[in-house]
Every structure is written in C-alpha cells, then in structure tokens.
Amino acid sequence: xxxxxxxPDWHDRAAALRPETxxxxxxxxxxxxxxxxxxxxxxADGRRLAAVASCDTADVEAxxxxxxxxFDGGRWSQMPPASRKRVLLRxxxxxxxxxxxxxxxxxxxxxxPIADSLKIDVPSAARCIQWYAExxxxxxxxxxxxxxxSLATITREPVGVVGAIVPWxxxxxxxxxxxxxxxxxxxxxxxxxxxxxxxxAIRIAALAVEAGVPxxxxxxxxxxxxxxxxxxxxxxDVDCIAFTGSTxxxxxxxxxxxxxxxxxxxLECGGKSPNIVMADCPDLDKAATxxxxxxxxNQGEMCSAGSRLLVDxxxxxxxxxxxxxxxxxxxxxxxxxxxxxLGAIVDEAQLRRVLDYVDTGRAxxxxxxxxxxxxxxxxxxxxxxPTVFDDVAPGMRxxxxxxxxxxxxxxTFRDAEExxxxxxxxxxxxxxxxxxxxxxxxxxxxxxxxxxxVYVNCYDADDITVPFGGYKQSGFGRDKSLHAFDxxxxxxxxxxxxx
Ligand code: NAD
Numbered sequence: 001x002x003x004x005x006x007x008p009d010w011h012d013r014a015a016a017l018r019p020e021t022x023x024x025x026x027x028x029x030x031x032x033x034x035x036x037x038x039x040x041x042x043x044a045d046g047r048r049l050a051a052v053a054s055c056d057t058a059d060v061e062a063x064x065x066x067x068x069x070x071f072d073g074g075r076w077s078q079m080p081p082a083s084r085k086r087v088l089l090r091x092x093x094x095x096x097x098x099x100x101x102x103x104x105x106x107x108x109x110x111x112x113p114i115a116d117s118l119k120i121d122v123p124s125a126a127r128c129i130q131w132y133a134e135x136x137x138x139x140x141x142x143x144x145x146x147x148x149x150s151l152a153t154i155t156r157e158p159v160g161v162v163g164a165i166v167p168w169x170x171x172x173x174x175x176x177x178x179x180x181x182x183x184x185x186x187x188x189x190x191x192x193x194x195x196x197x198x199x200x201a202i203r204i205a206a207l208a209v210e211a212g213v214p215x216x217x218x219x220x221x222x223x224x225x226x227x228x229x230x231x232x233x234x235x236x237d238v239d240c241i242a243f244t245g246s247t248x249x250x251x252x253x254x255x256x257x258x259x260x261x262x263x264x265x266x267l268e269c270g271g272k273s274p275n276i277v278m279a280d281c282p283d284l285d286k287a288a289t290x291x292x293x294x295x296x297x298n299q300g301e302m303c304s305a306g307s308r309l310l311v312d313x314x315x316x317x318x319x320x321x322x323x324x325x326x327x328x329x330x331x332x333x334x335x336x337x338x339x340x341x342l343g344a345i346v347d348e349a350q351l352r353r354v355l356d357y358v359d360t361g362r363a364x365x366x367x368x369x370x371x372x373x374x375x376x377x378x379x380x381x382x383x384x385x386p387t388v389f390d391d392v393a394p395g396m397r398x399x400x401x402x403x404x405x406x407x408x409x410x411x412t413f414r415d416a417e418e419x420x421x422x423x424x425x426x427x428x429x430x431x432x433x434x435x436x437x438x439x440x441x442x443x444x445x446x447x448x449x450x451x452x453x454v455y456v457n458c459y460d461a462d463d464i465t466v467p468f469g470g471y472k473q474s475g476f477g478r479d480k481s482l483h484a485f486d487x488x489x490x491x492x493x494x495x496x497x498x499x
Contacts, residue, residue, distance in 0.1 A: 001204055010114050010336035013104055021198075023059055023176045024205035025224060026066035027215025033058045036225060038195055043111030043344035044335050048379035052198050052361040055223035060190070060231035063219035066159045067188035067461050068237055070216030077158050077186040078470045081137040088133030088183060091211035098207065102172065107335045108232040109197040110168050111344030111382070112298055114336050124464075125176035128480075131464045132180030136480065149499040156489040158186035159264070160239035163232040165225075165253065166201075168194035168346050169244045169301040169404075175201050177468070178242045182482040183213065190219045190238070192229050194245075196346050198222035225249065234260045242487060244268040244303075246402075247428075247473045266477030266487040268303065270402040271430030274423035275306035275459060276445065278416065278436040279314050282457060286437045288322035289391045290459040291408070294433070296330050296386045296456050297460075299345055300354075300406035303474075304431040306459050308392075308399060313412035315480050320390060320410060332375055344381045345405060351382035354405030358387060361398040366409070367391040394422050402428070416441055429471030452478070 021037070022029040030053075032176065037051035053059075071077050076084065100124075103117035112121070144152040163175045164178035171193060182189050193201035201220050208218040221228050229249075233241050233256035240263055243253045247269040257263045275294055281287050294306030311319050333340035345351045351374065358372045371385030384406055392399050392409040399409050413419040423432055432443040433455040452470040455461055467478035477487045 001038065006238065008100065010104060010107075010338070011218065013100075014108055014336060017104060017108070018200045019050050019105060020202050020206070021050045022202070023053045023055050023063070023071050023203060024135070024220040025059065025063045026219070027209055029206075032056065032223075033062070040109065040195070040198060041347055042108050042381075043346050044108070044379065044381045046348070046382070049108055050199065052195075052202075052222050055221040057227070057230040059217040059223070060221050060228055060235065063221050064161060064163070064232070064235050064237050066216040067190050067219055070214060071158070071160055071188040075214040076183075076188065076217045079186070084184065085133045085136045086135070087212035088129055088180075091208050091213065092126045092133060093131035094207040094211055095122060095129065095204065098203075099123070102203065105198075105199040106172055107343070109199045110171060110346050111335050112339040113343045115338050115340065116298070120169060121172050125172040128176040128180045128464050132184040136184050139482070139485075144493070145282060149497070151426040151498055153493050153494045153496075156185070156485065157492055159488055160187060161163070161190065161237060162187045162240045162242055162488055163190045163192065163235065163238040164242045165192045165229050165232060165245065166194060168197035169298060169303070171197040172200045172204070174244050175204075177244075177479040177484070181217075182242065182488050183217070185485055185488045187488055188217045190221060190232060192221050192223065192232050195222065195224050230256060233257060236261045238263055240264045240488060242266045244479075246270050247475075250475060267475035268477070268479055269473060269475040270307065270404075270428060271303050271470060271474050272308060272402050272426045272428045273304055273306050273431040273451065274308045274310050274421045274430070274433070274449075274453070276310040276423060276434045277312065277315065277319055278434065278438075278441060279312040280417070280437045280441075281435040282437040284315070284319060285322060286312045288319055289326050291319070292323050292326035292330070292386070294459040295408045296327060296342060296406045299332075299343055299384070301346065301350075301404050304453065305462060306431070306433060307403065307407070307409060308423075309408055309410045310422055311410065311412055313414060316410070316412050320369060320388065322410075323388065327370055327386040328389065330386050332385065334379075342386065342406070344383050346382070348382055350404065351384065354384050354403060354407060357398055357401075357403045357405070357407060361389045361392070361396070361407075361409070364396040364398065365391070365393075366396060366398060368405070369410075371406070396424060400426050416445065420445060424448070424450045427473040430469075430474035431455070431460075446468065
C-alpha cells in the first residue's frame with residue numbers, strides 16, 4: 001500500500017508493472033499446454049497490455065483434476081472450520097496489503113477510474129472474503145423434528161469442485177463473490193476470468209496460496225469463452241458452475257451442463273432495470289444524482305444499472321434537467337488520473353456496441369438529450385460521453401435490450417399502475433427502484449416489481465449481508481449473504497434408528 005505523503009504516479013507504476021500472465025494450476029503458474037496466448041488490450045489507449053495464457057480443454061481438465069484431488073484429499077474440505085477461517089482472513093488481509101497493485105491491474109485491464117479501483121473494488125473484494133471467512137464457524141446444521149424413535153440430521157456438505165466463470169465489469173469483486181462462499185464451504189475452485197480482464201484473478205491465486213489455501217484448491221484458467229469457458233461448463237468432473245455474465249452465455253452454460261453431467265448451475269445474468277420516479281418524489285436532487293450514478297458509474301457497465309428511467313410525465317423535464325447537471329460533470333477521462341470519475345469502455349467491440357445502440361435509439365425516433373459521442377479518440381482508447389435519451393417508447397430496442405454502457409433511456413407514465421406495467425415488461429428482472437414519499441405506493445411497488453433487488457428512495461444500496469441476483473432472464477441463485485451457500489453446498493439427510 002502507498003504510505004508516501006506524495007500521491008503515487010500511476011503512469012510510472014504502470015510502466016514498471018510486469019503482470020503475471022500464466023494460468024495457476026495445482027499451486028503453480030504454468031503456460032497453456034499448447035503454448036497459446038491471447039492479447040489482453042488496455043482500454044485506456046488500445047495498446048496490448050500482455051499476452052495471456054489461452055487455456056483450452058487440456059488445461060481446464062488439468063485444473064479440474066487438481067481441484068478434485070485437493071477436494072478428495074481433504075486438506076481443505078476437511079479442515080476444521082476455525083482453521084479455514086484463519087486462512088481466508090489472511091487472504092483478505094493480503095488483498096488489502098496489495099491494494100495499490102491490484103487496483104492498478106484492475107484499472108489497466110478494464111478501464112475503470114483508479115480512484116474507484118482503490119476505494120471500491122479492492123476493499124469490497126477483501127471485505128467479501130473476510131465476511132465469508134467469519135461466517136464459517138458460526139453456521140450450525142439441523143436436527144429434524146421426526147419423533148422419539150429416530151434421529152434425522154440435516155447437514156450441509158461442500159458440493160465438491162466448483163467452476164466459476166466471471167465477467168469483466170468488476171473482475172475482482174465478481175470473482176470474490178464466488179471465491180468467498182465457495183472456499184468457505186470447503187469446496188475446490190477453478191476460476192475462469194474474462195479474457196478482457198484476467199490479470200487480477202491470476203495475481204490473487206498466488207496470494208491465496210500465500211495465505212495458506214492448500215495447493216489445488218484455487219486454480220485460475222484464463223482463456224476465451226468458447227474454449228476455456230465451454231470446457232469448464234462441459235467438464236464431467238465439475239459439480240457446480242457459478243456463472244456471471246450475459247443472459248445469452250448463461251443459456252449456453254445451462255446447455256453444456258445438461259449435455260455433460262447435469263452439474264448444478266447458478267446464473268447471475270444481465271438486466272434492464274427500471275428506476276421509477278413518482279411525481280411525489282421526496283427529493284428530486286437526490287433522485288437525479290442517484291439516477292445519474294445508477295447509469296454512469298463504472299461507465300454504465302453494470303448488470304444492475306438503472307438503464308431505464310421511468311418518470312411521471314409531469315416532472316420529467318425538471319428531473320432530466322437536474323440529471324444533465326450531474327452528467328455534465330462526468331466527462332470521461334484518463335483512468336489513471338485520480339480525479340477521473342468516468343473511465344474507458346472495456347474494449348473496441350463494447351464501444352461499437354454502445355455507439356450502435358445510440359444510432360439505433362436515434363433511428364427508432366427517441367430524442368438524444370445529452371452525449372452520444374465517442375470522445376478522447378486521439379488517446380487510442382474507448383471513451384463514450386454520458387448519454388441520455390428522451391421520448392423513449394417501451395417497444396424500442398433501447399428500452400428493452402441491455403446496452404451495458406453509459407446510455408440512459410427515459411420513458412414516461414401517467415400513474416403508478418402504468419409505471420409498474422412498463423417496468424415489468426422486459427425479459428430481465430435484476431433490480432428496480434421507486435422514488436415516492438407515499439408509504440403505500442412504495443410498498444405496493446416493491447411487491448409488484450418482478451426483480452431480485454428493489455430500492456426505495458435510493459439506488460444501488462449495497463452490503464455483503466444481502467443477497468444479489470435476479471428474476472426471469474436475469475438468472476437464478478444468489479450471490480452474497482448466507483444465501484450464497486445454497487449454491488455451493490449439498491443438503492444431506494442422515495436417519496438413525498433409535499427404536
Ligand atoms: P459474457 O457472457 O460475454 O462473458 C462472461 C464470461 O463467460 C466470460 O468469462 C466469458 O469468457 C465467458 N464465456 C463467453 N462465452 C462462453 C461460452 N460459450 N461458454 C462458457 N463461458 C463463456 O459477459 P460479459 O460481456 O463478460 O459481461 C457482461 C454481462 O455480464 C452483462 O450482461 C451483465 O449484465 C452481466 N453481469 C451480471 C451480473 C449479475 O450479478 N447479475 C454482474 C456482472 C455482470
């Protein structure tokens with residue numbers, strides 16, 4: 001961690017960085033067996049950051065075999081809970097001790113502002129591991145009320161080998177949401193980071209081993225989705241796939257599971273979350289600021305982004321005016337500049353996707369109120385202005401499809417019923433928010449909204465103690481909180497005859 005009084009020069013540090021780029025299998029870094037690599041491109045300037053090991057089936061199977069051997073060997077799966085707790089607490093401390101290095105890797109790899117990586121991503125990942133570590137020796141099993149002639153216990157056991165496939169928008173945090181409960185429950189893990197942002201996952205594997213996680217328990221297989229990801233989800237020896245990513249890929253993962261060994265699957269997928277502002281909104285400035293951050297934070301690359309602003313038509317102009325004031329202060333900048341609040345889009349393909357949706361919105365007849373352009377092009381990187389569309393109709397593609405960029409679609413309604421109807425009329429159901437001073441309206445809306453997370457008079461409230469996940473095509477199963485253990489444990493009933 002930087003302890004100097006002068007702030008670090010992140011560009012100097014970036015120039016000196018030599019990131020580890022190999023897979024981590026059976027406790028050591030190894031190249032892909034066929035020697036292949038893929039280019040990891042830095043979104044800030046479009047230059048190659050590193051050539052990273054491109055794992056394929058043979059590498060994934062080696063990692064799965066090492067995870068299986070470690071699981072069967074019992075050094076982790078049978079370790080007393082209090083000991084496992086100590087190891088994971090040390091792991092969390094090591095993440096914090098390497099905060100600057102991990103934050104730099106994260107920012108270089110996916111383009112988010114260094115200030116966010118330092119203050120949000122690395123501490124949240126560490127806090128997640130710490131929270132699950134602390135939970136390990138506080139969970140009890142059950143005895144069923146079967147009567148005096150028998151004893152029936154209901155115990156939780158680790159499911160075995162878990163494959164985790166994660167996306168690029170919060171590489172470290174999304175990985176931590178899997179690593180924490182997977183390892184706390186005693187499983188072995190094979191982690192496949194996104195090919196767009198593999199560097200922090202590769203780095204923390206060594207920190208896990210340094211903390212005392214036994215060799216083979218924590219493996220990392222960087223690689224492409226249709227090779228490494230498919231091999232992991234299709235493996236006959238993986239017991240569970242914990243997936244975070246797009247709905248389209250989530251459907252494929254389910255098919256691979258069905259065609260192989262019927263492994264269990266948990267899916268955290270996409271969203272098109274409605275942020276509903278009623279005419280009796282208690283604080284329009286607060287709502288405007290929250291609405292802006294709900295779509296522009298992390299360059300809009302957020303599964304739970306409030307990408308649909310549903311506003312009572314009577315206050316629309318007032319609210320949009322205030323959102324524009326906030327948005328204008330969020331001009332995209334150099335991700336390594338500590339004052340930058342909006343960084344670069346992850347890669348050229350995602351940039352194209354975002355700009356294509358801006359064109360689509362215009363062509364569909366929506367009014368572009370703000371932004372919509374690529375900026376800082378001379379840097380070689382991928383930057384898009386905060387963008388706001390007005391006059392969006394519920395049937396338009398920009399109102400129905402996940403853009404995954406800083407593009408807000410504004411729709412209007414006449415009453416609460418119409419708002420709820422529009423809000424629920426998409427295939428997704430991850431998050432939703434409602435702003436009102438009326439208690440009944442708030443409670444009714446919270447009940448009626450088909451979403452895994454509902455916010456009242458706030459957006460994106462967050463804590464490791466609460467479940468995170470969606471309804472409908474946003475997936476199933478939950479990350480975070482004690483409920484995450486449901487994905488990574490089997491329930492066993494044991495009958496003992498006392499008759
Ligand atoms: P993606 O689906 O393209 O990729 C996600 C992961 O799946 C990557 O590691 C990728 O390599 C892998 N993958 C791709 N094709 C695969 C295949 N055929 N088989 C197996 N694995 C494959 O998603 P992305 O672009 O990395 O991430 C953005 C998406 O993630 C958005 O839809 C976003 O909403 C979603 N997301 C959801 C949550 C949540 O908690 N619900 C959180 C973050 C992101």
